[in-house]
Amino acid sequence: MVHNVTSAGRLLDLTPLFHDDFRVQVLVTSTGSSAFQDGIHELLRGLELPELPWRQAVSTPVDLAVSASFGGELDLIQGNLTVLSHGVGYTKRLGKPGAGSREPGAGSREPGAGSREPGAGSREPGAGTPTFGLSPEWLLSGGKPFADGLVLSHPEQLERLGRVCPEAVPAAVLAGDPCYDRMLAARPYRERFRRALGVRRGQRLVVLNSTWNPEGLFGSGGRDVLPGLLPRLAAELPADDYRLAAVLHPNVWYGHGPGQIRAWLDRARRHGLVLVDPVHAWRQALLAADLVLGDFGAVSYYAAALGTPVLLAADGAGLLDPEAPLARFVRHALRLDPYGPLLPQVERGIADHRPDPAHAGSVTSEPGRAAELLRRHFYALMDLPEPPGPASLEPLPLPPYAPGRTTAPLHVRTRAEGTDVVVERSAGHPPGAAGDAHLAVHEETRHPGDLDVADVITRDGPADDPRLGGPGAWADEVLRLHPHCSTAVYVTGPHDCFVRSRAHGTFRLAAEPGADADPAAYASALHAWLAYGGRVPADGTVLRMHTAGGVRPFRVTPAA
Numbered sequence: 001m002v003h004n005v006t007s008a009g010r011l012l013d014l015t016p017l018f019h020d021d022f023r024v025q026v027l028v029t030s031t032g033s034s035a036f037q038d039g040i041h042e043l044l045r046g047l048e049l050p051e052l053p054w055r056q057a058v059s060t061p062v063d064l065a066v067s068a069s070f071g072g073e074l075d076l077i078q079g080n081l082t083v084l085s086h087g088v089g090y091t092k093r094l095g096k097p098g099a100g101s102r103e104p105g106a107g108s109r110e111p112g113a114g115s116r117e118p119g120a121g122s123r124e125p126g127a128g129t130p131t132f133g134l135s136p137e138w139l140l141s142g143g144k145p146f147a148d149g150l151v152l153s154h155p156e157q158l159e160r161l162g163r164v165c166p167e168a169v170p171a172a173v174l175a176g177d178p179c180y181d182r183m184l185a186a187r188p189y190r191e192r193f194r195r196a197l198g199v200r201r202g203q204r205l206v207v208l209n210s211t212w213n214p215e216g217l218f219g220s221g222g223r224d225v226l227p228g229l230l231p232r233l234a235a236e237l238p239a240d241d242y243r244l245a246a247v248l249h250p251n252v253w254y255g256h257g258p259g260q261i262r263a264w265l266d267r268a269r270r271h272g273l274v275l276v277d278p279v280h281a282w283r284q285a286l287l288a289a290d291l292v293l294g295d296f297g298a299v300s301y302y303a304a305a306l307g308t309p310v311l312l313a314a315d316g317a318g319l320l321d322p323e324a325p326l327a328r329f330v331r332h333a334l335r336l337d338p339y340g341p342l343l344p345q346v347e348r349g350i351a352d353h354r355p356d357p358a359h360a361g362s363v364t365s366e367p368g369r370a371a372e373l374l375r376r377h378f379y380a381l382m383d384l385p386e387p388p389g390p391a392s393l394e395p396l397p398l399p400p401y402a403p404g405r406t407t408a409p410l411h412v413r414t415r416a417e418g419t420d421v422v423v424e425r426s427a428g429h430p431p432g433a434a435g436d437a438h439l440a441v442h443e444e445t446r447h448p449g450d451l452d453v454a455d456v457i458t459r460d461g462p463a464d465d466p467r468l469g470g471p472g473a474w475a476d477e478v479l480r481l482h483p484h485c486s487t488a489v490y491v492t493g494p495h496d497c498f499v500r501s502r503a504h505g506t507f508r509l510a511a512e513p514g515a516d517a518d519p520a521a522y523a524s525a526l527h528a529w530l531a532y533g534g535r536v537p538a539d540g541t542v543l544r545m546h547t548a549g550g551v552r553p554f555r556v557t558p559a560a
Contacts, residue, residue: 017371027049057077064378065082090131091326093130094129152175180367181371185393201516217295247285270406291308407444412424456485499527504536
């Protein structure tokens, strides 16, 4: 039973537990209780399972009903009902829901004022505000528990439940966290996930994460921190040292619409920001991250549990149950000052970090056992023997290759000595950057006037693209159209490019074995080296580009 895309993501973790069992027919339905309906039916259609209208679902006897939210008329279900959290346990303090619903009033930045979404209408909840999912307001109907199973991931949740709603304790089941277990199992593939996001050797991946509340990083209590933070990160973090990705809560993504999110973050995307699929790829991005800039949402706590450094830019003061582990983490987590110099904070956040095993210990008391425990619970409610063989979850898939594209102008600082060239590229002029400067502009820049002042113009694509006539024809055209440009660069692959210099001829550049850097950066290194008086011999030469904390050698070969 799907309330919104957020809860659907957790339910997708569970479907493999019923695979290969011909005794079980799986049906899906949407409760229709969320203001955020976009994306639900597309996701359900992708499962290719029978989808019941909600009214039919509540009138159809079933052996087991599973929900990852308290939204909707769950007490009308005709069958055994189990509810589990769609986050990291139960953490948020929410006001009493309106009549006829178990969802609180909706929040400011998100559309649908007056909707029934957890987290809204509770800017100042007050000390007596109940905790969503662990209080009578959410667990009882007519004074009695309506769920046959309440899945908890840790005994501390059971302790809190016993203090505030002892009537629901008999339904509680300690069954771990399937979401976290899938991340633990995928840890060995971290480097693959990094490559999928275009993270090269020596680069650091900074993942920005926001929950959906108005007080989250994306809403920032009306202060709009994120829109100002993103261009400053692009300007202050060297482009070859850092990659940026954003994981936005599904309610942000589908509440405003993916097209609107992409439009709002267009400038950041042109600076190379990758927008991560909030259902199918956010866990892989978290495993790939070197640092998370986040808020009080579950993703920040999952990151801390994985041992990843976290800097909080919004703490959601007053929105969390103070006894929840997430609240304790938020109280003690390092803060990001979004108005101070960013690079030193990012560097310190990574360098000074020491993982705290207490965070992992608070996410689940049964690491790696969620599949076993949940399947046992589900089949007991269905009064069926479990299938033979161990229960298992689906491995996290390798996401599509989505490296992001930097089409905004880059300011390049270079220093050359012999065949060694230091290169630092950024969207702005970061303090302390030294060396000779030139401007590198992608041909697909948003502002065509940038091309008229560019020293280096770049493009990327297949060498045989018939629309461009090949790298040589394209480079000739660029140098003819833009007299100020000295060097035209056609990037033909992840490790090579074609370069035509107005004064020095035509070259092919290719990374030496083991080297890994943006070929456009190699081209800027060559541009600077030639300007310093370098000459490429007939049999070629190897230049050593210093960037991203290391040396990236590449071969320069004269081309006809």
